[in-house]
Amino acid sequence: MNQAVQAAAPAAKRKPKETGVPDNQKYLHPMLAKNYGNWKYHDRPRPGVLHHVSHSGDEVWTVRAGTARQMDIYTIRKLCDIGDKFADGRVRFTIRSNIEFIVADEKKVAPLITELEKHGFPVGGTGNSVTMIAHTQGWLHCDIPGTDASGVVKSLMDELYDEFRREEMPNRVHLSTSCCEINCGGQADIAIIVQHTKPPVINHDLVANVCERPTVVARCPVAAIRPAMVNGKPSLEIDEAKCMCCGACYPPCPPMQINDPENSKLAIWVGGKNSNARGKPTFMKMVASGLPNNAPRWPEVAEAVKNILRVYKEDARPWERIADWIDRIGWPRFFEKTGLPFTKYLIDDWRGSRANLNASTHIRF
Amino acid sequence: MAKKMHDTPNLDQLESGPWPSFVTGLKDLAKEKDYVVDLLGQLEESYKTRKGYWKGGTVGVFGYGGGVIPRFTELKNEDGTPKFKDSAEFHTLRVMPPPGMHYDTDTLRQFCDIWEKHGSGLIAFHGQSGDIMFQGATTDNVQKAFDEINEMGFDLGGAGPAVRTSMSCVGAARCEQSCYNEAQAHRAVLNTFLDDIHRPSLPYKFKFKFSGCPNDCMNSVQRADMAVIGTWRDKMRSDEGLAKKWFAKHGMDELVNDVVARCPTKTFQVKELNKIKSGEHITSVAVSDTHGIEINNQDCVRCMHCINVMTGALATGTDKGATILVGGKSHLKIGGLMGTVVIPFMKLDTEEDVEKLVDLAQRTIDFFAENALEHERTGEMIERIGLSNFLDAMEIDVDPAMVNSPRMNPYVRTDGWEEEVSKINAKKKAA
Structure with a gap:
């Protein structure tokens, strides 16, 4: 395609400047640039706020707020206004589409939080909270979506709003959604993924x-x-x-149409963990399927996710991610406590599957 | 003023509730743009029928073969004309972010102005690969928007069988756990492969991700063909003031249950002060007048847990660098694969060190380009040919840190055993 475009292009066309990944130095908050590579420790004075201390004695406070990820220019300009007013005209985004404002004066933290929440941006997503959902494109832009992405996320985050703004979970909870089985949303503590049930x-x-x-x-x-x-x-x-x-x-x-309004269902997966903390990184496991693709608010999915979170919050010990918690209590107890049916479809029969079977008498009764 | 809105009873329900609503954002844009009025019309139809209506195609910018995701509507009237004509073309530009996703507001405002003029006004920060996604432009406007974004110093990212846009964590800019200059490595590697980013010609996608420590905030182990994850070789550092402060707040129960019990190799011990050992590999620090922590760093796997819990009281060592893992990928098509260790440790302190990483990346991509089957990721390729063959070709010495355990079956020809042993011994002698 590239050659075809080039061949058809008149000589006057502008040649791209292949500049690649831009340098980030000029975008750093001045205190970050000054203390680059010299940070000593951090703590969290309240949910949504990180406090970092440099070996030089400098301190910065980071205020984190949730966004819709898919943002209109008016919303982005509003965030820029807030950045200009409080954070020396600098912002950054996290991998989960939260926006961060950095201030070098602790007195600015409270008014910055007030300003963000006044404009509808929830402050939170730090530490042992339920943070913003990593997600995909869905019906808005994908060419192969089984469901929407932004709408599922909006519906779920409405339900998990308080958990985003509090740090009350045993450990951090990462969520993701994917609008087909390719799983662009990625690994997470709890993931919602389309599961087709009929051939194309x-x-x-x-x-x-x-x-x-x-x-x-x-x-x-x-x-x-x-x-x-x-x-x-x-x-x-x-x-x-x-x-x-x-x-x-x-x-x-x-x-070869695979998407089916009735027979493309939603499945829930749990226990993905990218961090090396404690155990090695883990992939998530399917624990439920057959949930209806019930736009515009997917109430059955929200109920299933909230149920797992409720049990995890009650039952897990401090610092246990969902994978760590299930390691301790075992899968039979996970299904018992969550009330989820363990069906034959949850027994792996894909390549390498025998490694997922219990080759021992380790059973909790 | 734009044309009249279509009825959107489904989408309207996504405007209530406390979380920021993308529907409200789209409706704000639709006040000025017929383009977005029709986009909402099509999206409402998807909500009604539970079907997607976009198909791909061929749209790009002059000089590049990728970086634009073309979308044409498939929602047609009986005569073949688009049902929502104003949004019949809705292409996305993928633009590479600066490392760590830092911006100044001038840059973001310029993005907004460009996208108000040439696009829908909808921008995603960021896509799952890390791109700034300028969502929604007509075929005619893609080039105009790109030209202006490119003049600002930003460049298109990858799409299709190409080196893809990368991400790095906040890292050295604001994190005490950073073990290398993530931004420097990110730029040095990615900017070596601009041709492979902009002109897709690999067997399949190739992703790099850069995480500053084993917490791996970029999820690199689960999704990057080459994951660069910061680590260290020497002793953990400690700070008695912060250790005592932590203990005064959290107490013995939390120290024992949340830290000691969760150390994966049980090298973290709490002892009475007079029983704490010292030595070349020991990190120790008092937490009270009677008790302290003792860690034998030779048994530590750098998991980060105790450092995460007792930030500042314990910290990474100072002989820092990175572990390189190859072959991570998501589900399609053989199931998820984790990246596996190919370089247990490499320094990334100097430009020469980073050059070695770039060289490794270059050789990995060259091997991938020549040896992977069509639509095969590096992880699948290594599964097919075996890690040893990959390491041989890459001229990387084998290391027991690359495996969970040695092989558990006898099905291997070992007639080269003595030759291998003498090679290893010769290397040991030369070192």
């Missing part, structure tokens, strides 16, 4: 024109797709007994 529905009129068939065949993890002539046209067919409905064929071949 093929529009045989379009396959030959739209799809590179060998690529699609190669893309299937269980070799369930093969080339076929259908109604006299070259197309593809699926061995429906083999297909596990992952949707990997859909991106390279949109006529």
Whole structure:
């Protein structure tokens, strides 16, 4: 495509400046630039506020606020006004789309919090809170979404608003949502991911024109797709007994429609942890599925997530992430306490799955 | 003033509640832009039917092959015309952020002005790969918007089978746990691969992520083809003043249950002061007039837990650097894979050190480009060929820090054993 664009372009077109990743030095708050690499320790005077102390004796306070991530320019300008008024015209964003304002004067902290909350930006997301949900594009912009992303996040964060603004969980809780099984939302303590339950529905009129068939065949993890002539046209067919409905064929071949308003469900996964703290990093595990894709507020999903959080908050010890907590209490107790049904679909049968089976008599009764 | 709004009974329900609403933001934009009026129309339709209506296509900027995510509406009338004509083209520009995602407000305001003029006015900070996502421009306006953003000193990120946009944590700018200059490494590596970012021609995507310590705030181990995670080799530092302050506030129960009991290798001990050992590998600090902490750093795996709990009382060592892991990825298509250690430790203090990281990245990408199958990530490639073959090709010496345990089956040809042993011995002698 690149060559085609270049060939068609008249000579006068502007050449891009391949400047790459810009230097961040000029964007740093002056106190961060001054104490770069020289910080000594930090504490958290209240939820939503970090206090960092440098070996030089300098101190900064960071106030963290939640955003919708997908922001209109008026909202961004409002955040800029707040940054100009309180934080020397500097802001930064966290990986979970929270915005941070840094001040070198402790007296500015309280009025900054008041100003942010007055404009509807909740202050929190630090330490052992439930922080903002890492999420994807959904119906707003993705070409293969099974559900929305921003709407699911808005609905859930409305329900978890108090937990964002407080630090009352045993340890931090990271959430993510993904609008298909590719899981762009990523690993998290609790993740909500689309789970398709029916094989793709093929529009045989379009396959030959739209799809590179060998690529699609190669893309299937269980070799369930093969080339076929259908109604006299070259197309593809699926061995429906083999297909596990992952949707990997859909991106390279949109006529293999995997999304289904009724049969594309939502699954809940728990226990992902990227940090090396305590145990090694862990992947999350599926603990529930079959939840309806119930726009615009997904109440069944919200209830399921809140239920797991409620049990975790009551039962886990300080500093236990969800994965650490389940390590202590064991999976049978997790399902018992959360009331979630343990079905046969939760027994792994994918490659390497025997490592996930209990090869011992370690059982909690 | 824009045209009349479509009815959006579903989306309207996402305006109530305390969390900031993206729907309210879109409606504010729709007051001025027909473009966003129709976008809301299409999104409402998705909410009604529970289906997506965007398809990809071919839109780019002059000189680059990637970085723009094209979107054309598939929601058509019977005559084939778009049902929501004003938002029929809704492309996204992916723009690479500065390391640590720091900005000044002038920059953000300029972004807003450009996107008010050429785009929908909707910007996401940030996408899952770290891009600033300028969401929603017509095909005609993509180039205009890019030209202005590019003149500001910002550049497009990756899309498709390319080196992707990277992220680094706040790091040295504001974190005492930082073990290297994340921003320097991030820029040095990424800016080496601009051609591979802008002109997708690899077997599949390749992601770098930079985390300053083993807390790995960038989730690099779970999703980066090459994860650069800060660590240290020498003794943990301690500060008696802060240790006593922590203990006075938290007490013995918390020290024992939250720290001692949670140390993964049980190297963290609480002892009466007169029983605390000293030595080359011991970190010790008093927490009260009677008790103190003793840590044998040789048994410490640098998990960060005690440092996280007792920040400042305990701190990373000073002989810092990074561990490099290769092969992390998400679900598609064989299930999630963690990155695995290929370099247990490398210094990143000087420009020469960082050059070595760049060289490793370059050789890894060269090997990936030549050896991976189409649509295969590095993790899948290593699973297919075996880590030893990858290390051989990369000329990296094997190290027991790369494995959880040695092999548990006999199915390997070992007729090169003596040769390997003599190579290892020769290297030991030369060192």
